Amino acid sequence: RTTSSQSGPSMEEASTKRKVTHTLTSGYSDHVRVPNVIVMVGLPARGKTYISKKLCRYLNWAGIKTRVFNVGEYRRKEETACDAIHGANAYFFSADNEEALRVREESARRAMEDLCEYLDTSKGTVAILDATNTTKKRRKMVINFCQEKGFRCFFIESLCDDPNIINANVTDVKVNSPDYKGVMSAEQAKDDFMKRIENYAKQYEPLDMDKECHLSFIKVINAGRSFYVNRVNGHAQSRVIYYLMNIHLLPRVIYFTRHGESGYNRMARMGGDSPLTSDGDAYAEALELFFKEERVQDLRVWCSQKIRAVQTAKGLKGVAAHVEYWKALDELDAGICEGLTYEDIENRYPKQTEDRRRDKYHYRFPAGESYEDVVARLEPVMMELERQVYLSLSLSLHISSNLLQGNVLVVSHQAVLRCILAYFTDRALDELPYIDVPLHTLIKLVPRAYSCHLIFYTYDATRGIWSAREGTLN
Numbered sequence: 001r002t003t004s005s006q007s008g009p010s011m012e013e014a015s016t017k018r019k020v021t022h023t024l025t026s027g028y029s030d031h032v033r034v035p036n037v038i039v040m041v042g043l044p045a046r047g048k049t050y051i052s053k054k055l056c057r058y059l060n061w062a063g064i065k066t067r068v069f070n071v072g073e074y075r076r077k078e079e080t081a082c083d084a085i086h087g088a089n090a091y092f093f094s095a096d097n098e099e100a101l102r103v104r105e106e107s108a109r110r111a112m113e114d115l116c117e118y119l120d121t122s123k124g125t126v127a128i129l130d131a132t133n134t135t136k137k138r139r140k141m142v143i144n145f146c147q148e149k150g151f152r153c154f155f156i157e158s159l160c161d162d163p164n165i166i167n168a169n170v171t172d173v174k175v176n177s178p179d180y181k182g183v184m185s186a187e188q189a190k191d192d193f194m195k196r197i198e199n200y201a202k203q204y205e206p207l208d209m210d211k212e213c214h215l216s217f218i219k220v221i222n223a224g225r226s227f228y229v230n231r232v233n234g235h236a237q238s239r240v241i242y243y244l245m246n247i248h249l250l251p252r253v254i255y256f257t258r259h260g261e262s263g264y265n266r267m268a269r270m271g272g273d274s275p276l277t278s279d280g281d282a283y284a285e286a287l288e289l290f291f292k293e294e295r296v297q298d299l300r301v302w303c304s305q306k307i308r309a310v311q312t313a314k315g316l317k318g319v320a321a322h323v324e325y326w327k328a329l330d331e332l333d334a335g336i337c338e339g340l341t342y343e344d345i346e347n348r349y350p351k352q353t354e355d356r357r358r359d360k361y362h363y364r365f366p367a368g369e370s371y372e373d374v375v376a377r378l379e380p381v382m383m384e385l386e387r388q389v390y391l392s393l394s395l396s397l398h399i400s401s402n403l404l405q406g407n408v409l410v411v412s413h414q415a416v417l418r419c420i421l422a423y424f425t426d427r428a429l430d431e432l433p434y435i436d437v438p439l440h441t442l443i444k445l446v447p448r449a450y451s452c453h454l455i456f457y458t459y460d461a462t463r464g465i466w467s468a469r470e471g472t473l474n
């Protein structure tokens with residue numbers, strides 16, 4: 001293990017001082033987890049909260065318990081408490097405003113306190129400190145705090161000098177922020193926010209590649225256009241790097257559907273590889289018509305390798321740029337219960353049925369899979385979905401059209417779609433196996449800055465009509 005020459009023990013050594021107590025309960029990956037603090041660094045409107053929320057959602061989905069501590073939210077709580085400052089305007093963020101400085105120190109302290117409690121009580125393995133952290137002094141404070149607690153520290157700095165991207169951020173996120181909502185007009189809010197950035201810029205000290213080279217960090221430049229990585233330690237940090245390298249701004253629209261009704265669906269049998277029923281065929285035809293009318297440019301279809309899914313996607317060859325078949329999209333393997341009805345399973349395997357009822361996410365069928373296993377084999381699919389090129393967050397962000405790639409339609413199965421949709425909607429893992437994904441329903445997912453918008457199109461095979469509703473997953 002290299003001991004850094006420049007200054008005291010490296011982060012790695014500091015954290016080994018702490019008795020390592022965190023082990024994953026799931027048993028899937030038996031890594032011993034050292035508590036990690038991911039420290040965001042960057043001027044306002046550099047996507048720190050965007051990265052924090054997205055990273056948090058991904059790590060939780062991958063079974064690494066994570067929580068974001070946003071100092072801005074603590075400040076707003078502090079302000080309403082002392083309501084001395086009316087609306088956190090640009091003046092509030094200027095260094096010479098004594099009272100404001102006190103409020104900011106106090107809110108940073110409270111955030112660190114809660115962060116520490118979260119990691120110390122093993123509620124979580126990773127804490128993300130979402131704040132500007134733009135001076136060496138502030139970062140030194142955080143490092144000392146982590147050192148004495150034996151937490152591993154990892155910095156993610158977002159550097160961005162592309163005015164289009166910053167503009168998209170201010171337009172899409174800042175003008176709706178609680179700091180301005182109902183206080184001033186969008187135009188005024190935008191101006192005030194630009195001044196706020198200037199106030200921070202005066203004192204901004206980017207992570208110093210020389211003087212801070214003993215730290216573990218990644219510099220993300222211009223929304224993931226390029227990266228600089230330094231001293232990556234351990235499992236969690238390598239997962240973070242891998243993820244950041246695969247996300248950019250926002251994937252374009254993604255469509256999801258289960259296969260049409262199959263013979264086994266009608267017999268209430270699990271799994272298998274049965275073909276579509278006549279209703280299932282009707283759904284496949286309706287899907288082809290839907291995408292003809294939806295006029296989606298260069299649609300890409302990702303389909304499982306089960307017959308019922310391949311048949312559902314058959315009609316799309318005419319409207320899709322291309323169709324590819326992923327084994328990773330195959331239905332959860334029910335092992336010894338494949339082909340049985342739910343009734344058979346209850347009668348033959350009462351103990352298995354009880355175990356599954358108690359913990360449906362971690363329960364693994366004998367000679368089969370658990371939901372946790374499906375989540376693990378879906379990771380390459382999620383990365384590829386994130387890698388799809390991006391629709392701008394708002395009109396102000398133009399990407400030259402030849403860069404824009406298609407939308408994706410995923411044709412898969414109930415358990416698999418529960419796992420994928422749980423990722424996009426930040427659903428807790430213990431609720432994941434109960435998400436409602438009905439047959440003959442096409443789900444359109446439109447990603448937004450911090451959330452995603454869902455539209456459900458249900459096809460009625462007997463009456464041959466679609467009905468649409470916007471809303472959330474049940």
Ligand SMILES: O=c1[nH]cnc2c1c(-c1ccc(Br)cc1)cn2-c1ccccc1
Binds near residue numbers: 051221449
């Ligand atoms: O680097 C930015 N600078 C300004 N804004 C930004 C970013 C990123 C961003 C950063 C790193 C990575 Br890997 C991917 C995206 C996202 N956003 C964003 C834009 C609009 C709304 C919400 C967030």
